[in-house]
Amino acid sequence: MSRRVLITVGEVSGDRNAAQFAQRLMELAPDCRIDGLGGPAMRQAGVTVHHDTVSRSAMGLRALLRAVEVKRLLNWTTEYYQKTPPDLHVCVDSWAMNCHFAMLAKRFKIPVLYYIAPQAWASRPGRVKKMRKCVDELACILPFEQQWFASRGVPTRFVGHPLFDHVAPIVVAAEKPLGYPPVVGILPGSRKSIARHNFPRQLDVAALLAAEIPGIRFLIATTPNTDAIVREELAHRNLTTNFTVELDGFDHLVPQCDLCLTVSGTATLHVAAYNIPMIIVYRGSWLAWNLLGRWIISARTFGMVNILSPDGRHIAPEFIPWNGSVKPVADCALDFLANPAKLIDQRRRLVGMIAPLAAGGASRKTAELALELIGRE
Numbered sequence: 001m002s003r004r005v006l007i008t009v010g011e012v013s014g015d016r017n018a019a020q021f022a023q024r025l026m027e028l029a030p031d032c033r034i035d036g037l038g039g040p041a042m043r044q045a046g047v048t049v050h051h052d053t054v055s056r057s058a059m060g061l062r063a064l065l066r067a068v069e070v071k072r073l074l075n076w077t078t079e080y081y082q083k084t085p086p087d088l089h090v091c092v093d094s095w096a097m098n099c100h101f102a103m104l105a106k107r108f109k110i111p112v113l114y115y116i117a118p119q120a121w122a123s124r125p126g127r128v129k130k131m132r133k134c135v136d137e138l139a140c141i142l143p144f145e146q147q148w149f150a151s152r153g154v155p156t157r158f159v160g161h162p163l164f165d166h167v168a169p170i171v172v173a174a175e176k177p178l179g180y181p182p183v184v185g186i187l188p189g190s191r192k193s194i195a196r197h198n199f200p201r202q203l204d205v206a207a208l209l210a211a212e213i214p215g216i217r218f219l220i221a222t223t224p225n226t227d228a229i230v231r232e233e234l235a236h237r238n239l240t241t242n243f244t245v246e247l248d249g250f251d252h253l254v255p256q257c258d259l260c261l262t263v264s265g266t267a268t269l270h271v272a273a274y275n276i277p278m279i280i281v282y283r284g285s286w287l288a289w290n291l292l293g294r295w296i297i298s299a300r301t302f303g304m305v306n307i308l309s310p311d312g313r314h315i316a317p318e319f320i321p322w323n324g325s326v327k328p329v330a331d332c333a334l335d336f337l338a339n340p341a342k343l344i345d346q347r348r349r350l351v352g353m354i355a356p357l358a359a360g361g362a363s364r365k366t367a368e369l370a371l372e373l374i375g376r377e
Contacts, residue, residue, distance in 0.1 A: 006089050009036070010098065088113060128149065165360045169273035185219050185262070209330055259337060260279070264282040277336060277347060315349045
């Protein structure tokens, strides 16, 4: 008898990770029927995607506007459970949305595998109480998360980071001489809202660098969600020379850079995998930060490469929340570019951080865990 799995995701990165997981699951269980609420990557992987939950993903206060959409999707899922109950519900990332699906699944006595843990260790640790009630297994992607969640009563298994299923990280510090004129990468993120908040300010930094370093080049990697925003902003400023924009060009452009100016998130690990030094920035909603963020976020740092730093010290400078003048960021970049020894030191420390994550196989291990859960039933 064929097995049925339902996958729910809420954003671009979750769509990509769910697609990789689905491919490995179908390799291990070719008879498995996979339905989903997701995006184009899942559809391309062979998942039957019933509703697009990716194109309008958002964070902060704007995410509240998705409440009506989530209610509609929960109604659809309830009907789906009643007509064709799956053997397993797999929630991928996006706790704000997926917690509702996980609770619904438990009401129907459908086991839940949660892939990519919410960062409860950084903010709102109370979320663990709900996880204990509605998650049968948590597949976490950061080494320290297994002990953190398991010690709080959530069955947890470390599967590795899905980024390294398709990126082979450099595990020896690159002997990369600083080029002249230097090349700086600008990474505005994968979400529209993040790019709108950060990319104009990243361009302001670029303008300050260009005023000090003649001929400096900028490489900008975009996603389908951010490409139009980036190109419109460049056209508005009439910036054509010294700027190269490439859709889905992360893996092609970043290795060419001497330094990257990146928003926080998984992008920092992706840059680190290529052993490229970086400066981390993030500007979100000023109102959301002052009303909520500064009170609920307890992490000592925000950039993932700094969170995973083996010695607890910052590896990359971070400017979060990134409000006020952009000049300190520009000054930091100029200091790096004027002192290649600082770039070399960060590359060396990035290798020490990335090495424990270097092994791939997260998607396959999660697929094996999914089949194990189905077998238990």
